[in-house]
Amino acid sequence: MSQRNLEPLDVGAIREEFPVLQREFDGQQVVYLDNAATTQTPDAVVDAMSDYYRESNANIHRGIHHLSQEASIAYEEAHDRVAEFIGADGREEIVFTKNTTESENLVAYAWGLNELDPGEKIVLTEMEHHASLVTWQQIGERTGADVEYVRVDDDGRLDLDHARELIDDDAAIVSAVHVSNTLGTVNPVAELAELAHEHDALAFVDGAQAVPNRPVDVAEIDADFYAFSGHKMAGPTGIGVLYGKRELLEEMEPFLYGGGMIRKVTFEESTWGDLPWKFEPGTPPIAEAVGLHAAVDWLEEIGMERIQAHEEEIARYAYERLEAEEDVEIYGPEPGPDRGGLVSFNLEGVHAHDLTSIMNDHTIAVRAGDHCTQPLHDRLGVPASTRASFYVYNTREEVDKLVDALEDARQLFA
Template identity: 50%
Template sequence: MMKTVRNDFPILNTQINGRPLTYLDGAATSQKPWPVLDAVQQYYLTENANVHRGVYTLSEVATKSYEGAREKVQNFLHAPSSRNIIFTRSTTESLNWLAQAYGPTVVGQGDEILLTYLEHHSNIVPWQVLAQRVGATLKYVKLTADGQIDLADFAQQLSPKTKIVSFAHVSNVLGTEAPVKEMARLAHQVGATVVVDGAQAVAHLPVDVLDLDVDFYAFSGHKMLAPTGIGVLYGKEVLLEQMPPAQYGGEMIEEVGLQSSTYQELPWRFEAGTPNIAGAVGLGAAIDYLEHLGMAAIAAKESDLMKTAIAELSTIPGLEIYGPVDPADRHGVLSFNISGVHPHDVATILDQAGVEVRAGHHCAQPLMRYLGQAATVRASFSFYNNQEDIVRLVQALKTVKEYFPND
């Protein structure tokens, strides 16, 4: 199946600046296969109606598709119940809801929130705001020399004051995987709630929230083949029950009076207003597609790509790779710089060759400062990439060296 998988992604036939598209920005957003595109179109063509509100057939069909997608997410994460699965707009919204609604119920003045230097801004700024709001302190876990979480420093920083620990399952800059299960075990020993940003993990790794024993897990559909605008927040049921809604309005209510209201049961109390029904349908189709390929086969294909990419880029003079050099220690993401050349210049020259990479701070400015860099070039791989994509990347990088021969 992996040999023909590119045929499922119509955008890969696109030409960029007269060159075949080499899309290496899957960490920002993945491309979409025909089964996902078809599922969304089919919903709008044959099922489009609002959910939960109508007793007529079309609404019942739409509701079945929407709730069916929730069950697919539940199974994909190995969650115990669909009650654990809340649809949001994105990882960012999921994390904001936790910081705004759940955070104040457990974090107070003098308490501590523990993050790492690997975090995306979406997993920093909401906690900053919470800490400022309640008078808590933010602390950061150090990294090892090759850009992995320093587990010894993590354990040392935990204390009875630690109320929330929040970290990325996989770094969006270095591709390093956090030792989630061990971090969760250590955090729970001091009574802390464990929040995991899974945005960069779900398209590359199997995720079992029960085995990991995390309290909350957030991710976005658009990084795992689904449409934009659909996200997921998994939470343990006992914690979701004590968490107040982050939004209020239609659909999430049970009874509305003139002075007060009561709310729906889980998970619908958190889904105010008309949801992104088509996005959920597309997410369900994306999960079907990933599971049909098999997450083990996806991981193996991407590991081979990463091994080749690291080997080839390491031969380019003046090119420095950040993070682990062992392909087994990173997933999907390869960040680097070329000495004397600004990352934006590198990305612009690559774009002329049809090679699309990201350049900048990748919404991870604290990590950039930790690395001593203002920005990096980031090439991120998905299973629909192939060895030819790496050949084009390397050829384009050699062109960069020709533009800047003295650096």
């Protein structure tokens, strides 16, 4: 991120757009620090979806009546808006899925099963989310392709020398997480994509933890595929995005079949429709697309650079507060340009699940467990960790409440 002077956010005004943040349990106001799992949804998104259901609810591309036309236009415009948001070259490169996981599976099945051969390599990283790791692991078993992993060093960064060793002429695809959902590490995905392309391999980027909180330009990264989810970027659940370079999507066979994705069907054969519809069979997530469109508008009105700066500032403050506690171990890089807006940690002598339960007694929502990165936790030598993750509406005062609650855990497990 460029080091320009950015106008700070009016966090108080932003919080007013999220009624859930005003909720109380046992007289204590909610402190929501589980944003890497799901962000909260502003009124603008809820209202856009509600208006769709109240005024324009109809199926798309299947009717000539007014409501169907309105719904179809709204759905198509959502593709256009998302394409603009991430620097894609038009709606043809934007496929709506259920979530990042389905986007990963779409490429793995539609491309991987057809293109991978025994002895070729799928190169992942040790910090991959299970959405990527498990999916490509299964595709490797089915195709005979080898799955290899770029090491994570002791500072929580990728070992790029090891990446250069693994990404060779046998590599067919390199799949890497843009921002680690456990370590907070911001990976050099453009450099990894360049390495992949030097060896005629494809580059897939899992951007679930990046698109919500920083400017992302898929053309600048030169990713062949890039995936993310609506519910992590102030949007609704039930909708994800797969960006793919047009020429690749045109060559790929569909992953799912049915109505809405065909051009012509006879009793003998079927042919597929245009992009992106050939990858979106059945009734798609229409209301969710409307909500995602509204979420993108809401984010851009605030400004992605400002969102990134705020989130990183809160995460830096949390890191410094937790680092000052002698019995707390933090995972991942120190604050800086290659660390995003979350902190995973453990309190000595207290299991992460117990600590999270104690946090809940203070109405503080954090995450405990392996965060769908079991192999990474094995690499770290811990069974689980507690994760506090931040977003545009979080404050330093909420971080203080998190750190203060550690004392209860110490007393209970002393």
